[in-house]
Amino acid sequence: MNINHLSDILEAFHFIRPLWLMLLAPIAALWWLVRRAATKEIDLPDAIAPHLAKALTIGSQGHRRLRPIDGVASLLALLVLAAAGPTWSRVSNPLVADTAPLVVVLKVSKSMMATDIPPSRLERAKHKVLDLLEERSGAKTALVAYSGTAHQVVPPTEDPQVAIPFLEGLDPNVMPNDGEAARDALAMATAILADQTAPGAILFLLDRITDADLPAFGDHTVEDGPTVLFWLASRDSGAAEKLDQIAGTPVVELTADRSDVAAVQRQIKSAYEAALARDESQQWRDEGWIFSLPAAVLLLLWFRRGWTMHWAVVLVAASFAFATPEAHADGWRDWFFTPDQQGRMAFDNKDYQRAADLFEDPMWKAYALYRLGKYPEAAETFAWQESSNAAIGEGLALLKSRSYRPAVAAFEKAVARDPQNEAAQQNLELARYILDYIETTREQSDTGQESGIGADDVVYDNEAGRGADSQQPQEAASGDVAPETAEQWMRTVDTRTGDFLKSRFALEAARAPR
Numbered sequence: 001m002n003i004n005h006l007s008d009i010l011e012a013f014h015f016i017r018p019l020w021l022m023l024l025a026p027i028a029a030l031w032w033l034v035r036r037a038a039t040k041e042i043d044l045p046d047a048i049a050p051h052l053a054k055a056l057t058i059g060s061q062g063h064r065r066l067r068p069i070d071g072v073a074s075l076l077a078l079l080v081l082a083a084a085g086p087t088w089s090r091v092s093n094p095l096v097a098d099t100a101p102l103v104v105v106l107k108v109s110k111s112m113m114a115t116d117i118p119p120s121r122l123e124r125a126k127h128k129v130l131d132l133l134e135e136r137s138g139a140k141t142a143l144v145a146y147s148g149t150a151h152q153v154v155p156p157t158e159d160p161q162v163a164i165p166f167l168e169g170l171d172p173n174v175m176p177n178d179g180e181a182a183r184d185a186l187a188m189a190t191a192i193l194a195d196q197t198a199p200g201a202i203l204f205l206l207d208r209i210t211d212a213d214l215p216a217f218g219d220h221t222v223e224d225g226p227t228v229l230f231w232l233a234s235r236d237s238g239a240a241e242k243l244d245q246i247a248g249t250p251v252v253e254l255t256a257d258r259s260d261v262a263a264v265q266r267q268i269k270s271a272y273e274a275a276l277a278r279d280e281s282q283q284w285r286d287e288g289w290i291f292s293l294p295a296a297v298l299l300l301l302w303f304r305r306g307w308t309m310h311w312a313v314v315l316v317a318a319s320f321a322f323a324t325p326e327a328h329a330d331g332w333r334d335w336f337f338t339p340d341q342q343g344r345m346a347f348d349n350k351d352y353q354r355a356a357d358l359f360e361d362p363m364w365k366a367y368a369l370y371r372l373g374k375y376p377e378a379a380e381t382f383a384w385q386e387s388s389n390a391a392i393g394e395g396l397a398l399l400k401s402r403s404y405r406p407a408v409a410a411f412e413k414a415v416a417r418d419p420q421n422e423a424a425q426q427n428l429e430l431a432r433y434i435l436d437y438i439e440t441t442r443e444q445s446d447t448g449q450e451s452g453i454g455a456d457d458v459v460y461d462n463e464a465g466r467g468a469d470s471q472q473p474q475e476a477a478s479g480d481v482a483p484e485t486a487e488q489w490m491r492t493v494d495t496r497t498g499d500f501l502k503s504r505f506a507l508e509a510a511r512a513p514r
Contacts, residue, residue: 016085016284023080031073071298078295082288089273089285100272101140101156101200103189104129108170109147110178111207112233117254121233124254125205126167128231131261132203133160140200142192145170148179149509150188153501156196169497176509182209183216186228193226197423201227201271203264207234209242221248227271231264289341340364347371366393375401379410388418395427404435 015021106129112122133141143154143163153170154163172178186202193200209217217228230243230251243251252263337345343358347368356368362381369378375397382394391414398407408431414424 010088013086013088016087016286018084020080020084024077027073027076027080031069034069035067075295075298078291078298082291082295085284085286085288086290087284087287089287100268101142101193101196101198102136102268103142103144103156103192103200103202104132105144105146105150105182105185105189105202105204105206106167106170107147107182107204107206107233108145108172108175109180110172113172114207114234116235117233121207122171125231125233126170128233128254128261129167129205130160130164131258132264133163135261135265136160140196142189143167144185144189144192145175145505146181146185147172147175148177148181149175149505149512150181150185151501151505151508152188152192156192165497166501169501171498174498174502174505176506180210180213182206182213186216186220190220190225195426197426199226199272201229201268203229203231203268205231205233207232208236208239211242214242214246217246217249221246227267229264229267229271231260286341289337292337343368363387363390363393366390366397370397370400373400379403379406383410386417388414388421388424391417392421392424392427395431399431399434404431404438407431408435 106125108122112125113120115121117124129143137160138158140156140158141154141160141163142152142156143166145151145153153166157163182204185204189202193202220228228246228249230249232240232243232251232253234240240251240253243249250267252260252267254260339358339360343355343361343364346352346355346358347364350371352368352372356365356372356374359365359368363385366378366381366385369375369381370393372378379394379397379401382390382397385391391410395407395410395414398404398410408428411424411428411431414421415428418424
């Protein structure tokens, strides 16, 4: 664990239910009273000689030994700390990936062709990006290239195979102008992350930075923008010293092995957790289970000879006397973890069926049902909740079950509950687009117009008209339907990627305001 990550944990550490900590005072008072009584010296008659009194007194040094009250007080203190809910991180939205989105900014200039890092700085940097993409498979990653101008190469995608051909096609010859436009690349990367629902980071892979670009990065840090990381592809010590001048921006140097990739991954995760801790819309993660482990160890000493306290037996008997018939333990886990805590462990282990059975929290039960693929049940469970995020979950579950018009209504409900919820607005626009596309295609199919869909492939019942629930068409004739996403569009490029990027970058540079 690096120092920055440890400082982030200490800064965010607090108790979710701090009122439980008030019980520590009576526990300390009980410990002091019992301990004082147990270690009180026996008063012997003055007539007994001192040397005989010492010989007759057994255990005069007993106040130095551990006593049963020490274990009981420690056990009670640990249970109180667990009940108080210590935490230092937030729970990420289960409906989105639990890894941070990342924008990789690669410098593609003539200076990157230096061979101090063989075969060249640029080639080694591209290999490192490939290693990073392999490690981040399933997490959204975008690619930006810059020299004298900055250009988005690949939009955020979870499939590393999409970025590989375009990464290989990057070369100083495809860039419109040579130079150092790091500030423009920073602005572009920041704009890309602004459209993501989860907090992300920006990774600059470069050999140096100019004095003219330093203020832009300083202002970015002051304005609390997304975390910036530097991956230095150079052996120039002066370049590293200049990057170190930017506060709050870790610098990782390229290595011959994959240790630098692991270091970058740790920095990205640390940045994600720090940004998540500042997100007031997410719940804090209850880490009270940590104190249950040492409490269980102390509990093992409970029946050790000489450690059982008689008054503790009375307390245990009373707890059973007042226990309700329904209160029983189905297993050892029920002694230490609540059903929601057990459900969270099952959820993290991707055992969504068990998680759905265990969760008492309706939101988490709905999340588990959604991950399990039981979309109608998940939508119904989300519908009972009154938050904006619950309405988003309901809409996503309805989309998965192909109930498009009810999904639009759910997203509209989410926006009405929280007009500032960007995720709700984006999903509402997407759901409306899908609904319009489906219903337009269905109308064309019913009226006999050309739609690119085979008449024998899908049959639609249009009795209810355009406002009825719609089903997504299964197939489309090749060449008649445009790709629906930027990622799919990137896959359709069939020309040589270097030539394609050179033409596109030149066009973007010509259209850029001067």
